[in-house]
Amino acid sequence: MSDLHTARHRLMNARRIAVLTGAGISKPSGIxxxxxxxxxxxxxxxxxxxxxxxxxxxxxxxxxxxxxxxxxxxxAQPNPAHALLVELEHSLGEGFLLVTQNVDGLHRRAGSQRVVNLHGDIxxxxxxxxxxxxxxxxxxxxxxxxxxxxxxxxxxxxxVWFGELLPEGAFERALEAFTACEVALVIGTSGEVEPAASLGRLARHSGAYLIEINPEATPLSPLADCSLRMGAVEGLQALMARPPG
Structure with missing residues (x-):
């Protein structure tokens, strides 16, 4: 069973999924x-x-x-990657949490409801x-x-400017979701900005299946169960593709 096939299976059958997004998911929107x-x-x-x-x-x-x-x-307008995460949220309800480092508000404009804005909202x-x-x-x-x-x-x-604290309760909510999830999905982030960078590692160490979508390797890549070297749109489309028949 290929990594991608296994990742699809794990994602499809998970009841608790935590997602972390960075600037790479908004790049196709022109940001x-x-x-x-x-x-x-x-x-x-x-x-x-x-x-x-x-x-x-x-x-x-x-x-x-x-x-x-x-x-x-x-x-800018939300792109298909934002829309696919809305679809994933709808399928899971309270078992889903989206944590973003982005301040552009595109996740909410796309329709995401369960969102934690770690770095605020421009x-x-x-x-x-x-x-x-x-x-x-x-x-x-x-x-x-x-x-x-x-x-x-x-x-x-x-x-959140450099040197400032995150919004009250934001990281705590993210931490709870990533340590309890069955699948952690990290999309378009360098894996270098703390404390967000620690979320994928914590999920993996807590037993979650870790999927990374990024065109380039990051510090998280060696820990990932599945690393898709793609942009956010292509990676999510590949990951969430419906099986034939």
Whole structure:
């Protein structure tokens, strides 16, 4: 029995599945990844745009950059990989959890409901005073910084910057799903950013069948029961293909 055939069988028969996605799943939607040759950080210094100190120095500069990214994200559309994960969620219900490192909101726009956003959501603001999260206005109506709808204080981007803690409870929920799942599916992530990178390892060590979909080998690859050297769309289509007949 081939690795792919075994992986399909395990996925089809699992009652508890945990999924981790990274930038690779959004690349077919036209959103650049962080690490490849045309990646987002090739032209921008993260110290100038994605740290608390950068925001403290020049909040307007940081907001203008995030407003530009927000507009680009809303122009992108979910791709077939997002849709296939929605299908998988529908088949499992409460036995499914999707954990994403992405901030683009494409999983929810595709229809995913059981989603943990480890690194926040670029389509929302977060109040600097009271902490309330709120959706940003449509790009054509948006002049940063957005006021908090509850107290009127300025809002910051609702994303996790380098050096910040994850949203309260987010990693705990992810950890619970990955240590209890029967199948762990890791898609389009470098396997280098902690603590998300540890989820696949923890699932494997807890007895889960581990499937990785990534065009390139990652630190997780030696542990994977099945590694598909494909993009997210091709890999999920191969994994979830219906048997003939």
């Amino acid at each position: 650049p990844t962080f690490r490849d040759a045309a990646g987002l950080w090739q032209d921008f210094d993260l110290e100038e745009y994605a740290t608390p100190s950068a925001y403290a120095r020049n909040p307007q500069k940081v907001w203008e950059w995030y407003a530009w990214r927000y507009k680009n994200v809303l122009q 389509t929302r603001g977060r109040c600097e005073r009271c902490g309330q999260r709120f959706p940003l206005p449509a790009p054509q109506d948006f002049t940063p910084p957005p006021p908090c709808p509850a107290c009127g204080a300025p809002g910051r981007p609702d994303v």
